Amino acid sequence: MYKYMITTEEVKAILAKEGDARGVVFLTDANYITLRGQGQILPQIEKQLADWDIPVKFSEIKAMNWYPVAWRMLSLVAIKEVLNWTDEDIRKMGENAPQVSVIVKLFFKLFPSVKKFAEQIPRYWRKHYTVGDMEVVSVDETNRQMLLHLKNFNFHPLLCKYYEGYFARATKLTRPVASVVTAKENDCHFKTGVPFHEYQLNWTL
Amino acid sequence: MTYDHLLQKRAEELQEDVGVLESYIQSFWKVLPIPVCSTNPIFTILETGDTFNFLFEYAKDEIVGEALKILFVSEQFFSQLTNQLVGKGEIFGFETVVRSKSGREIIVSVSAIARRDEDGEVVGYIFSLVDITETKKFEKQLTEQIQNLEKFQRLTVGREIKMIELKREISKLQKRGSKSPKVSARRPIKRKL
Numbered sequence: 450m451y452k453y454m455i456t457t458e459e460v461k462a463i464l465a466k467e468g469d470a471r472g473v474v475f476l477t478d479a480n481y482i483t484l485r486g487q488g489q490i491l492p493q494i495e496k497q498l499a500d501w502d503i504p505v506k507f508s509e510i511k512a513m514n515w516y517p518v519a520w521r522m523l524s525l526v527a528i529k530e531v532l533n534w535t536d537e538d539i540r541k542m543g544e545n546a547p548q549v550s551v552i553v554k555l556f557f558k559l560f561p562s563v564k565k566f567a568e569q570i571p572r573y574w575r576k577h578y579t580v581g582d583m584e585v586v587s588v589d590e591t592n593r594q595m596l597l598h599l600k601n602f603n604f605h606p607l608l609c610k611y612y613e614g615y616f617a618r619a620t621k622l623t624r625p626v627a628s629v630v631t632a633k634e635n636d637c638h639f640k641t642g643v644p645f646h647e648y649q650l651n652w653t654l
Numbered sequence: 655m656t657y658d659h660l661l662q663k664r665a666e667e668l669q670e671d672v673g674v675l676e677s678y679i680q681s682f683w684k685v686l687p688i689p690v691c692s693t694n695p696i697f698t699i700l701e702t703g704d705t706f707n708f709l710f711e712y713a714k715d716e717i718v719g720e721a722l723k724i725l726f727v728s729e730q731f732f733s734q735l736t737n738q739l740v741g742k743g744e745i746f747g748f749e750t751v752v753r754s755k756s757g758r759e760i761i762v763s764v765s766a767i768a769r770r771d772e773d774g775e776v777v778g779y780i781f782s783l784v785d786i787t788e789t790k791k792f793e794k795q796l797t798e799q800i801q802n803l804e805k806f807q808r809l810t811v812g813r814e815i816k817m818i819e820l821k822r823e824i825s826k827l828q829k830r831g832s833k834s835p836k837v838s839a840r841r842p843i844k845r846k847l
Contacts, residue, residue, distance in 0.1 A: 499687075551676065555679075560775075561695055622700070622719065626719075626721040
């Protein structure tokens, strides 16, 4: 279990990391918090971010604009801390994101063919982030399994949980509604020091 | 100005343009008075307009991710509709019955068009489901009224035709009567005892 209560040094270290993310990632978080009936807490999260010198106002974020990934990462930490959420809550927030993301709706080609969908995945990643590389390691249509490696993207372990939910739901959008899709992180840079995060996706239909 | 600066400026301009387009699209989904939704190629709902949510009584987060077919009363009709859409790439004005979250049945006119990528591959569909329940009700009332009018017309015109026929008959009889020896109605026929 990781310690998420973050120190000033850790905040500084994250802020020093380069790379941008689309504003949509903040908006999908705000959307999920509001959906859970906790929209009134958003100013508290903004205040926490302001304490770290991050000028994020959720209502002013533009979905297609670029913002530092470090801000996005720390906004996730702030959400978890202010709302006292568990890892599972963060995973669920990740699960909700593809469902409301304007980028998914406008740019994702949700081909029902798993192979064709897999070919799109690295491109999808680049639509959201200027850093990190998403690679499809294998697609096994018979056993309904896909392995993904996320490389050069080591901001904080909290994001690993978020992506489990995100990848599961994004894949589910390409499968028949009755299909059950699961995603789990098999190997993690923060746990074993490997130069990637490995995600295993499985689906039933 | 260096080439890098030019590129940077161009990127900023593009970002601004994308922002404007994004807000335009969002407004479009919000204010469009027609119930519309977009789906992926296997007809899972990805986006809905506010009018669509209102008509079907679903919150956006409830209906996005669901199969479009759950709204259709007849699964068979849905299959026919989507087969035609997949084949032709567009369909217009198919009338059918759909069901809202509360179970209210709504007659709609369904139109849809395929969204294609730069290679011409279908990446999804946009559906409009226009509520024509009131129009249909009105149409039914009109049909009933027309039928009643026709019935009335048949009765009145039939009577009229009968009257005309009777008049003709009378007139014929009168003509025939004028040719035969006149019998005065005023003079009673004397009967021999």
